[in-house]
């Protein structure tokens with residue numbers, strides 16, 4: 405067995421006990437069952453396990469065990485009013501966790517599961533309050549990842565799992581990101597390499613008619629519209645004024661999110677104008693003595709000058725951009741950049757999720773070029 409790394413039990417400052425975090429490399433396609441069993445035993449005992457999904461790494465615990473779910477909130481420093489997504493390995497589990505499952509939800513499960521789609525449904529009594537932060541609804545998804553599915557099955561329970569980052573930070577797309585944020589705070593990290601999609605699942609509220617997308621993600625709005633006929637977008641999806649919205653349906657939407665330490669500015673509009681404005685802002689901030697990073701694309705990267713320039717890939721390839729987004733935000737931080745100026749991309753397909761995350765990371769600091 406290859407335990408690649410463990411972290412010491414050194415007592416942290418202010419007397420808080422550090423947990424000994426076991427990091428296990430695991431085969432993404434054919435996960436070694438011994439390793440899955442070790443992780444599953446930890447879940448059953450009420451511990452915390454970070455594991456890969458097709459979107460981002462999740463921090464899992466037994467969804468039906470209050471003490472276990474509490475450990476997730478503590479490890480992530482997550483505000484207690486932000487509920488968890490429950491991960492299942494088969495559809496039968498949904499009918500234990502939820503009631504009054506509408507036909508349209510079953511249609512979505514058949515079409516998109518396993519996959520990056522989270523359904524908000526009426527909650528059943530077996531789900532503890534803490535898992536859903538006291539709401540009368542529950543978020544459920546079946547991830548499209550062999551390690552995740554094996555872990556859930558072997559744990560013989562459902563697994564509550566938010567993204568495995570410290571609250572507010574960009575979600576982790578590699579085990580190294582999880583280590584950066586949570587080493588010493590959780591029991592196990594299963595390392596199966598980089599995640600396939602790179603942005604989180606789409607969250608859709610199926611208790612509304614027509615259903616409403618609360619968070620754009622791996623399953624595009626256009627595809628959901630094709631299957632459901634009618635589906636709306638929650639106003640926070642693309643707003644630049646989140647604080648002013650009175651009704652917040654997805655509690656996570658009101659917290660600062662997906663944000664690196666650096667200040668983020670997003671420049672949207674026509675590509676030529678965007679490039680000019682990005683360079684103009686970069687010059688302005690460099691003149692003020694700031695260390696400036698530009699999040700460019702392959703089409704523009706050689707045109708810019710700044711302290712750090714990184715590319716999301718071609719403007720035409722939103723799949724690559726989604727995959728790179730969070731990792732690049734973390735890289736800029738690692739290089740000590742003060743300000744990240746990012747080009748906005750098209751908002752079709754996966755682009756809607758990318759635009760949403762960039763706007764959130766910027767705290768709605770969006771410039772129209």
Ligand code: TXA
Pocket residue numbers: 457459460461462463486487488489520522524536539541542543547565566567568603604605606607618619653654655656657
């Ligand atoms: O792709 C993903 O969804 C990843 C992987 C690990 O599965 N998970 C993830 O979890 O992104 P998290 O906790 O970072 O985001 C879950 C989002 C939050 O915005 C939360 O507020 C919302 O889903 N949510 C959870 N339960 C909800 C509910 N009952 N009603 C409305 N929104 C809910």
Ligand code: MG
Pocket residue numbers: 566567575
């Ligand atoms: Mg998250």
